[in-house]
Amino acid sequence: MTSTTEAITGGRLMVELLEEAGVEIVFGYPGGAILPFYDELYHSKKIKHILVRHEQGAIHMAEGYARSTGKLGVCIATSGPGATNLITGLTDAKMDSVPILAITGQVATDAIGTDAFQEADIFGITIPITKYNALIKRADDLARHFEEAIKIAMGGRPGPVLLDFPKDVQLGKTTVRKASSLKIAPHHYERPKVKGDPQEFADALNQAKRPLLYVGGGAINSFASAEIKALAEKANAPVTTTLMGLGAFPGTHPLSVGMLGMHGTAYANKAVLECDYILNLGARFDDRVAKYQDFAPNAVRAHVDIDAAEFNKRINVDHILHGDLKDAIREILPFVKGGDRATWIENIQNLKKNHPLDFDNSGDTIKPQDFLNRVYTKTKGEAIVSTDVGQHQMWAAQYYLFDKPNTWLTSGGLGTMGYGLPAAIGAKFGNPDKTVICVTGDGSFQMCIQELATIAQSKLGVKILLFNNNFLGMVRQWQELFYEERFSESQWTYNPNFVKLAEAYDIPAMRIEKKSDIDKGVEFFLKDSGSALIEVMIPAEEKVFPMIPAGKSQQDLIEFKDLGKLKK
Amino acid sequence: MKHTLSILVNNHPGVMSHVSGLFTRRGYNIDSIAVGVTDNQEVSSMTIVLNGDDFVVGQVKNQLLKLPDVLKVQDMAYASSVQRELVLVSFSINESNRSEALTICNGFDVKILEMTEDSLLIEFSGNSRQVTNIIAVLKPFGIREISRTGQIAIAYRNQNAV
Numbered sequence A: 001m002t003s004t005t006e007a008i009t010g011g012r013l014m015v016e017l018l019e020e021a022g023v024e025i026v027f028g029y030p031g032g033a034i035l036p037f038y039d040e041l042y043h044s045k046k047i048k049h050i051l052v053r054h055e056q057g058a059i060h061m062a063e064g065y066a067r068s069t070g071k072l073g074v075c076i077a078t079s080g081p082g083a084t085n086l087i088t089g090l091t092d093a094k095m096d097s098v099p100i101l102a103i104t105g106q107v108a109t110d111a112i113g114t115d116a117f118q119e120a121d122i123f124g125i126t127i128p129i130t131k132y133n134a135l136i137k138r139a140d141d142l143a144r145h146f147e148e149a150i151k152i153a154m155g156g157r158p159g160p161v162l163l164d165f166p167k168d169v170q171l172g173k174t175t176v177r178k179a180s181s182l183k184i185a186p187h188h189y190e191r192p193k194v195k196g197d198p199q200e201f202a203d204a205l206n207q208a209k210r211p212l213l214y215v216g217g218g219a220i221n222s223f224a225s226a227e228i229k230a231l232a233e234k235a236n237a238p239v240t241t242t243l244m245g246l247g248a249f250p251g252t253h254p255l256s257v258g259m260l261g262m263h264g265t266a267y268a269n270k271a272v273l274e275c276d277y278i279l280n281l282g283a284r285f286d287d288r289v290a291k292y293q294d295f296a297p298n299a300v301r302a303h304v305d306i307d308a309a310e311f312n313k314r315i316n317v318d319h320i321l322h323g324d325l326k327d328a329i330r331e332i333l334p335f336v337k338g339g340d341r342a343t344w345i346e347n348i349q350n351l352k353k354n355h356p357l358d359f360d361n362s363g364d365t366i367k368p369q370d371f372l373n374r375v376y377t378k379t380k381g382e383a384i385v386s387t388d389v390g391q392h393q394m395w396a397a398q399y400y401l402f403d404k405p406n407t408w409l410t411s412g413g414l415g416t417m418g419y420g421l422p423a424a425i426g427a428k429f430g431n432p433d434k435t436v437i438c439v440t441g442d443g444s445f446q447m448c449i450q451e452l453a454t455i456a457q458s459k460l461g462v463k464i465l466l467f468n469n470n471f472l473g474m475v476r477q478w479q480e481l482f483y484e485e486r487f488s489e490s491q492w493t494y495n496p497n498f499v500k501l502a503e504a505y506d507i508p509a510m511r512i513e514k515k516s517d518i519d520k521g522v523e524f525f526l527k528d529s530g531s532a533l534i535e536v537m538i539p540a541e542e543k544v545f546p547m548i549p550a551g552k553s554q555q556d557l558i559e560f561k562d563l564g565k566l567k568k
Numbered sequence B: 001m002k003h004t005l006s007i008l009v010n011n012h013p014g015v016m017s018h019v020s021g022l023f024t025r026r027g028y029n030i031d032s033i034a035v036g037v038t039d040n041q042e043v044s045s046m047t048i049v050l051n052g053d054d055f056v057v058g059q060v061k062n063q064l065l066k067l068p069d070v071l072k073v074q075d076m077a078y079a080s081s082v083q084r085e086l087v088l089v090s091f092s093i094n095e096s097n098r099s100e101a102l103t104i105c106n107g108f109d110v111k112i113l114e115m116t117e118d119s120l121l122i123e124f125s126g127n128s129r130q131v132t133n134i135i136a137v138l139k140p141f142g143i144r145e146i147s148r149t150g151q152i153a154i155a156y157r158n159q160n161a162v
């Protein structure tokens, strides 16, 4: 450890280290065990602190901020109940590889292990849900832990880290401001060299007659969009993305076949069945996408990933490249030849024509798909969209075409209801000039609804698009299709008046119920840069299609037009 | 198939939970685990024996390497490493089988730590198969207590001499 002469408190050092790391905004909630840090934060001119209404809100905001900006997201909580309120967000960030630094207060070191007031073993609790965590026992160790934690959060496959600071460590003095050496091995933070044979990799692609690129969230983390576009265009290969990969390849590109998986497009899922070569770029063969070993049954499979533990984890592959996606594609590109794939592309065009995303838009009710289409048109596809979890999430994924990375914020791996509103808030703080829309459902919205106050307090221009079906819609859909319409506990027999509720937080709000009101609604919703809530009443029976029933594979896809088959 | 992993980790609190937690979380079963510091106070060595095919062990290795406190993971092939386990066994004897018990102890290179009227306390070290054997042989006498350390392992310097 290198030393300077002047001793400062741990709390002061924490603030300075955050400043030095370039952190401009943190989301948090104070409490006894983290007060020394908050006292120092009071003096910081560089760090803006957003006071949330619940710590779950803080971490989802940090996630929304991180995902939409590509920077580190930081959240703060006190010990015990404050810290345990971060659990859902940490798990979410781990599943979706989001770089988060969570800072928690802890009871004083001499009280640890005594069941002291507001003590929780947050270190132990968060072992399985963080990429790295540490309890810092001495102010002298603080600098090293900080540097390590941030490097680990951002490096390799990103993820959440948690540092737990006992109160006396925040109060204690130290002269050690900078780590002289790190304890962790460099491979946890240095960009790995690409391992594997790019030429062999490219050869397999060159030989393919019907190649398909399958792009995941890793593409966003590695900022590899330009490279993916270059690869797709050079190889003349269609591209499908996972839910997490939306935006990594332009959804409006002629080679795009949209999203694959459980609620992916029929043409993407059919392309998977027909392709003779599938190149996985930073996806993880998630079970909502690739149910069985017979995924892409006729294809040679290739996989590029930064995380070696993903290779052959669920699906066996024929070719592997280990490394950062951007670097790897750059190494493959020179060997890629532009084969003649006219037949395959035509085949794909036909699939698109014959199996479009579809819904019944007759009648006077408002269909969420229609509404999302109009929002897409009105925003010219340039908004950042966050969602909660359920039908509305899938409709948004299907009907808002994402052209740019970091514009689609959704809880993919964990499927966390309550994610959408705080994520949108975090994104808006990171992108004040962009339109940020939270698409939510009447169920999910109520899980972190208290963050409306955070919007109001900061006069933040977050737009809330609330689809109200008076149901936990996705649950209802499954009950209708697979549980003989026994709607066990999925119907809301009480919902608040959402318009009045928003207005209570000074957020302009409007409810629409009829198709003829859509234009008025969209106009109201997007008229200026301020916050707004629009409550769109939609039919409870509306379903998400296509759908691959749980446990089934691509062959069993049900399209809107097959609905009859399901209900025999 | 049994695999023996030799793992070097940073020696600080919580590392053991990180490592064992990884096994529980992913549903891998640990047969035995033994830990001790190395000549470097900052580094501990863990020997983990687990049952699984090459695929499972490959996954375990990759997952372990993702833990920042894990410094090195080595899969010990049986033939090219020394594997040892220590066991302490206390078992019953009587007038009529005492000499039989002592003969067994002599034959197996067993150390006798305590002998009373009706019991023997012994120490034995060997590979896990030998340890299991000795326990089986002593079982008919009536075992009172057993304490096994779990296996430790180290690779031979000369990897060609099998």
Ligand SMILES: Cc1ncc(C[n+]2csc(CCOP(=O)(O)OP(=O)(O)O)c2C)c(N)n1
Binding pocket: A388, A389, A390, A391, A392, A393, A415, A416, A417, A418, A440, A441, A442, A443, A444, A445, A467, A469, A471, A472, A473, A474, A475
């Ligand atoms: C925290 C949490 N609890 C439960 C679930 C299970 N779940 C998934 S979708 C869903 C229904 C969501 O309803 P709503 O938010 O109203 O959206 P809709 O499906 O109606 O669009 C539920 C309960 C979940 N994903 N997250």
